Amino acid sequence: MRSASLLTAGLAAPVSWFPKLLAASDVAQPLGEFGYGDVTLASELHERQLSETHAVLMGLSEDSLLQPFRQIGGQPAPGVELGGWYKYDPNYDWHTFDAGFAPAATFGQWVSALARTYAITGDRKIRDKVLRLNRLYAEAISGDFYEKTRFPAYSYDKLVCGLIDSHQLAGDPDAYRILEHTTDTAVPHLPGKAIEHGKSWRPGTDESYTWDESYTMPENLFLAYQRGAGDRYRALGIQYLNDEYFDPLAEGQCAFAGRHAYSHVNALCSAMQTYLTLGNVKYLRAAQNGFDMLAAQSFATGGWGPDEILRAPNSDDVYASLTKTHSSFETPCGSYAHFKLTRYLLRVTRDSRYGDSMERVMYNTVLGAKPLQADGKTFYYSDYNFKGQKVYSNHSWPCCSGTLPQVAADYRINTYFRDSRGIYVNLYIPSTLRWTQENANPSLTQTGSYPFDSLVQFEVTASRPVEFGVNFRIPSWAEGASISVNGKRALEPVIPGHFATLRRRWKTGDRVEVDLKLTKRLEPIDAQHPNTVALLCGPLVLFAITEAAPVVSRQQLLSAKKIGEQKWQVETATARLNMLPFTAIWDEQYSTYLIVQ
Numbered sequence: 250m251r252s253a254s255l256l257t258a259g260l261a262a263p264v265s266w267f268p269k270l271l272a273a274s275d276v277a278q279p280l281g282e283f284g285y286g287d288v289t290l291a292s293e294l295h296e297r298q299l300s301e302t303h304a305v306l307m308g309l310s311e312d313s314l315l316q317p318f319r320q321i322g323g324q325p326a327p328g329v330e331l332g333g334w335y336k337y338d339p340n341y342d343w344h345t346f347d348a349g350f351a352p353a354a355t356f357g358q359w360v361s362a363l364a365r366t367y368a369i370t371g372d373r374k375i376r377d378k379v380l381r382l383n384r385l386y387a388e389a390i391s392g393d394f395y396e397k398t399r400f401p402a403y404s405y406d407k408l409v410c411g412l413i414d415s416h417q418l419a420g421d422p423d424a425y426r427i428l429e430h431t432t433d434t435a436v437p438h439l440p441g442k443a444i445e446h447g448k449s450w451r452p453g454t455d456e457s458y459t460w461d462e463s464y465t466m467p468e469n470l471f472l473a474y475q476r477g478a479g480d481r482y483r484a485l486g487i488q489y490l491n492d493e494y495f496d497p498l499a500e501g502q503c504a505f506a507g508r509h510a511y512s513h514v515n516a517l518c519s520a521m522q523t524y525l526t527l528g529n530v531k532y533l534r535a536a537q538n539g540f541d542m543l544a545a546q547s548f549a550t551g552g553w554g555p556d557e558i559l560r561a562p563n564s565d566d567v568y569a570s571l572t573k574t575h576s577s578f579e580t581p582c583g584s585y586a587h588f589k590l591t592r593y594l595l596r597v598t599r600d601s602r603y604g605d606s607m608e609r610v611m612y613n614t615v616l617g618a619k620p621l622q623a624d625g626k627t628f629y630y631s632d633y634n635f636k637g638q639k640v641y642s643n644h645s646w647p648c649c650s651g652t653l654p655q656v657a658a659d660y661r662i663n664t665y666f667r668d669s670r671g672i673y674v675n676l677y678i679p680s681t682l683r684w685t686q687e688n689a690n691p692s693l694t695q696t697g698s699y700p701f702d703s704l705v706q707f708e709v710t711a712s713r714p715v716e717f718g719v720n721f722r723i724p725s726w727a728e729g730a731s732i733s734v735n736g737k738r739a740l741e742p743v744i745p746g747h748f749a750t751l752r753r754r755w756k757t758g759d760r761v762e763v764d765l766k767l768t769k770r771l772e773p774i775d776a777q778h779p780n781t782v783a784l785l786c787g788p789l790v791l792f793a794i795t796e797a798a799p800v801v802s803r804q805q806l807l808s809a810k811k812i813g814e815q816k817w818q819v820e821t822a823t824a825r826l827n828m829l830p831f832t833a834i835w836d837e838q839y840s841t842y843l844i845v846q
Contacts (some may be wrong), residue, residue, distance in 0.1 A: 279525065280598040280673060283684065285368035285418065288661040291679040291696075294616055294832055295660050301620040304652040305365050307378065308623055311385060317352035318389035321397050331647030333625045342761070343399075343457035348459075351400055351738045352768060353652030355422050356386065357407030361414040362654030368418040369658060371401035378777040379419045383412065387427045395438035399454075402489075407651065409469040413476050427480050432481070439463060443491035462512045464491035467519035468535035468589075471526040484527065486519075490614075495520055498535035503542050504562035505509050510554025511579045511658055514543060517584040521593035531846060533597065536760045540594060544606065548633050548829070549772045549783035550613035550790050550841065551587070551606055552578030555633075568781065569772045570633070577633035581649035584615035593662055595675065601748050604675040604722045605788075607663060611676070612700060613790045615656055617831030633841040637797065639834060665693075672719030677705045677765070689715035691755060700767065700787045701815055707761040716814055718752040722764050724788065735759060769807050774842055781842050784809060784828065791817050791828035793841040799826050803845045 252283025261797050269376045290296055309545030317337040319326035330336050338349030360382055367375040386408075395401040408431050416424035440450045443464040451458050470486035473479075495515060497504040505513070523532040546560050546567055547553040555570035570577060587610050595603040617639075618628040630634045632638055642649070665682050666673040672682065677699045683692040691711040699705045707719075723730050725746035732739040734747055751761065767787035774781045784791045785805045791797065792808065801821045809817040809828055817828040829839070 357411035358651030360411030365658035505559035551610035581653035
């Protein structure tokens with residue numbers, strides 16, 4: 250069995266399957282991803298989230314995981330029922346939105362997360378579990394499963410993801426055979442084309458059967474094709490393209506209002522994989538325009554979609570949500586889609602603003618999620634109400650229990666990228682990157698307390714001196730940022746909103762310091778309500794810990810003082826107001842936005 254690093258070596262090189270149409274044009278090839286095993290994180294926050302979610306998945310009984318597949322297929326189904334959304338209930342009442350809502354829908358995501366974690370750790374116990382689950386699943390799956398579930402396309406999509414990750418990251422030699430069996434079983438029960446959320450296509454079923462998400466499938470189908478699963482998956486990817494959604498976006502028309510938030514942002518990832526596979530720039534334009542429209546209706550945290558609904562341009566809906574709902578952002582699922590979309594866009598365009606957006610969502614939403622629990626308790630919504638709190642979902646094992654483990658594994662592949670000339674530093678997370686450059690074996694170790702301190706330090710080691718470029722993302726807010734090499738200020742330009750490039754012959758012991766100047770600023774909820782603002786320091790939103798709306802001015806907020814490692818304080822006319830980042834909040838009531846006088 251090859252090592253995990255060898256299994257992921259294909260991800261470490263610049264992309265070889267980029268369409269010949271674009272490779273031969275003036276369009277630069279996309280940046281390459283590093284493998285999961287190429288990056289070692291040393292951040293307690295990030296590593297704790299991975300270890301907590303992974304422990305839950307490793308602790309789940311295989312009989313319990315297979316039980317819904319077996320029950321629906323009329324097979325013996327031993328084991329303890331997981332309950333919640335994961336269970337199968339033939340008498341489920343869709344009005345309850347409770348236990349039995351989406352039986353086994355997260356199975357493929359959990360297999361994917363296990364495969365990714367194996368690629369990180371090389372732990373044989375993880376690979377053994379992946380292989381056992383895949384084989385048990387192959388014995389249990391039947392057409393009845395797709396016929397009886399509300400979410401045949403959604404479930405198939407996640408199963409494809411789990412199997413292609415099992416093949417590439419865990420070296421499962423049977424994964425593509427099982428994928429073929431899965432596809433043969435699923436296709437007769439899927440719609441023949443992408444069907445929009447809320448549109449009926451299965452006669453004799455209730456409204457809940459219209460919530461399936463066939464329009465998100467092309468992303469993983471194209472990835473299956475790119476990874477060698479066969480031309481069938483390229484054809485299926487094309488078959489399920491949702492041009493009803495992509496065409497107006499490509500023309501700059503907002504097609505968001507009223508659409509389900511997470512799944513339609515996830516669908517933009519399908520647009521990017523369509524571009525990367527077919528070379529059709531229409532889909533790149535759709536994704537770029539879609540991102541811009543999403544950013545225009547996002548909260549200061551980077552989150553979006555209150556009550557899981559995208560909004561019309563320039564509406565008051567996002568502002569109104571501050572008092573009308575506590576379901577502000579579907580956090581693990583939404584962040585997973587957001588990270589993929591910004592990763593794809595950054596790789597293709599090399600535009601640092603996509604990294605800025607990824608960083609904002611990471612620190613202000615999912616990295617502060619309450620941990621997944623062994624009984625299925627899951628953090629679902631971030632709450633941006635004026636009276637916000639962190640709470641678990643009322644439902645066990647909801648969809649966000651599937652994406653959180655994937656998010657926790659993916660911090661590594663979001664942090665660094667590469668091309669033939671060097672590397673790109675996207676996220677500032679304590680970590681070590683190891684790679685090969687011109688037959689040398691350099692590594693780059695990143696340290697510091699960012700985003701709570703402005704200084705990020707890097708140290709190079711190399712088997713021999715070697716020339717390459719290091720491109721550092723300079724956030725758009727980082728006015729006055731600077732870079733020093735071996736104690737001397739670098740002459741290369743450092744421009745906020747761009748990558749700053751250092752190209753030199755590197756040797757062991759070379760040190761770089763990046764000072765990002767954590768500026769404080771106020772961001773209004775929208776242009777129509779300029780006095781409803783959030784306070785940011787660098788990439789962090791600072792949340793007011795308060796049970797009553799404070800009387801506070803702009804200048805008082807901008808004068809907030811750091812009084813601890815992760816705590817700020819604002820002096821108002823009547824009291825001291827404590828401000829915390831999302832990662833430091835547990836049960837306290839907080840307000841994301843304040844109304845300034």
